[in-house]
Amino acid sequence: MTSGLLAIVPARGGSKGLPRKNLLDLGGKPLLAHSIAAALATPGIERVVVSTEDEEIASAAKEWGAEVPFMRPAGLARDESLLSEAVEHALEALAGQGYRPRAYCLLPPSHPFRHLxxxxxxxxxxxEGFATVGTVRRMAPRIYFEPDGSRYAPPELEQGPYFRPYGLFTAASLVPASRHFTREISDPAGLVDIDHAEDLLRARRILAANLFDERKGYLGCCW
Structure with missing residues (x-):
């Protein structure tokens, strides 16, 4: 087992909201290249591997500096396929090639803005020995309605704030560990999650306005 961190960029060929999403242009390079670039620039990440069943995506991944040491089975790249299955396949394939990292992180291409x-x-x-490391985003408390239509929040929900998992960065240790770490993502660039055409347009506007710095993150104050 190595002492380093493996970055897995899951990039299947299919996409419902945006066909061929992972290859669409964003700032002069395909969408998946932004996740690859962020991983390549990060100290501690020793390998950047793209998991895909698509030959065109595999070729683009290699062009932008990632490894594609195996192809994902088509059965693990369907709309209903679980990402955890693709991760398990990637780790098993790499182990079969003699590589076992200390930990791995997932960097989905749908989140293009990760600053250094x-x-x-x-x-x-x-x-550092955390069992999991992840990103979260703030969410509004659930609002309940009285029979007369008035709104209220139960006392147990008034404390807040509330967060939900957000897949900008998700890591897990492959050695025994118990602690967990999360970081809130709140800047507008980091919250861009490209699933539909309007999401891609928003990302392009951020880049066109020079509102994203690869080291510091979002530079603007508003949309």
Whole structure:
């Protein structure tokens, strides 16, 4: 087992909202290249591997500096396929080639804006003995309605704030560990999750307005 962190970029060929999403242009390079670039620039990440069943995506991944040491079975790249199955396949395939990292992180291409300061922090945490490292985003408390239509929040929900998992960065240790670490993502660029055409347009506007710095993150104050 190595002492480093493996980055897995899951990039299947199919997409419901945006056909061929992972190859669509964003700032002069395919969408998946942004996740690859963020991983390659991060200290502690020793390998950047793209998991795909698609030959065109595999070729683009290699062009932008990632490895594609195996192809994902088509049965693990359907709309109903679980990401956990693709991760398990990737780890097993790499183990069969003699490579076992200390930890791995997932960097889905649908989140193109990961700045280096954040990546350095999260990668370091993943190698410090945390069982999991992840990102979360704030969510509004659930509002309930009285029979007369008036709104209220139960007392147990008034404390807040509330968060939900957000897949900008997800890491897990492959050695025994018990602690867990999360970081809130709140800047508008980091919250871009490209599933539909309007999401891609938003990302392009951020880049066109020079509102994203690869080291610091989002530079604007508003949309």
């Amino acid at each position: 300061e954040m990546m350095e922090e999260l990668a370091a945490r993943a190698l």
